[in-house]
Amino acid sequence: MTPLDELCQIPFHEAEAPARARILSRLADTELFAALVAEPPDDRAELRIFDLPDGPVALACDGEDRLADFLGGPVAYVALPGRVLAAALASEGRGLLVNPGHASQLMLDAGMLAWLVGALEARPSMAPDEAAQSLSAPAPDAVALLAEPLAQRLADMAGLVPRMALVAAQWRDGRRNHALLLDGVDPAHEAAIAKALAELLAFLPELPGGVDIGFAARDLPRGALILEPPPPPSAPEPARRDPKAPPRLR
Known part of the structure; x- marks a missing residue:
């Protein structure tokens, strides 16, 4: 099971809009292996395009073994992030078939890829x-919408964000909305982290007033949704030899 498979417990085209948006967000950050016509002689690669009834599509999988299995043998491929492949295909009016035959099978036409590219520009x-x-405290519907996606994105940024909190905010100019407040972030990483969170929010239904992102230290209210990254996995204990076992001979 790949991360895309795990998100596709319900097939992509049968899922509700928020679930489909989360799958597309994960696709954008996934390394894809796209089939080529042939091994490229230089730094220019030609994608293998399949003419289907709904239009021309490229083929890509989230593992080179899946790509080879589907095509029945070794195949030339290029590995690149889903966001890069989506932008290239959308600009040419082509679609993308992802992971055929697996739980995370996606058939994305050029219009869907263009929407994905637009969301990534948030x-x-x-x-x-x-x-x-x-x-x-944040509104219950905001918690229901954001808790799980934020926890996943926080896991993706392990080591960069020690703590994140979701709160409801009223600002001095009269605005009311929600805010994501992050503690302990290296200033050098703030812009990239804010962009990653903005992309995540762009794939989810919009909350009234939107969601601001802040890095300034603030006192959190009671009931704030506080998220912390999971602890790093513990190192496996070294194997211990049975003292009653016979000696090993070389």
């Missing part, structure tokens, strides 16, 4: 530097 809405007029 820019973060940053929380004001000044203190909010008030912070309170």
Whole structure:
């Protein structure tokens, strides 16, 4: 099971819109192996295009073994992030077939790829530097919508974000919305982390007022949704030899 398979417990084309959006978000960050016509002689690769009734599509899998199995043998391929492949195909009006025969099989036409590319261009809405007029617990529907996707994105950024909190905010200009407040982030990584969170939010239904992202230290209200990355896996204990076992001879 790959991360894409795990998200596709319900087939992509039967899933509700929020689930489909999460799958597309994961696809954008997944390394895909796209079939080529032949081994490229230089740095220019020609994708193998299949003419289907709904239009021309490229073929890609999230493992080179899956690609070879589907095509029945060794195949020339290029490995690149899903976001890069989607942008290249959308610009040419072509679609993409992903992981045929697996739980995460996706058939994405050029219009869907163009939507994906547009979502990936989302820019973060940053929380004001000044203190909010008030912070309170997030709305239950915001928690239901964001808790699981945020936990997954936080796991993706392990080592970069020590803690993240979701709160409801009222700002001094009268705005009311939600805010993601991050603690302990290296300033050198703030822009990239804010962009990654903005992309995630772009794939989810919009909350009233939107969601701001802030890195300034703030006192969290009671009831804030606090997310922390999972602890690193513990190192396996070294194998211990049975003292009653016979000696090993070389």
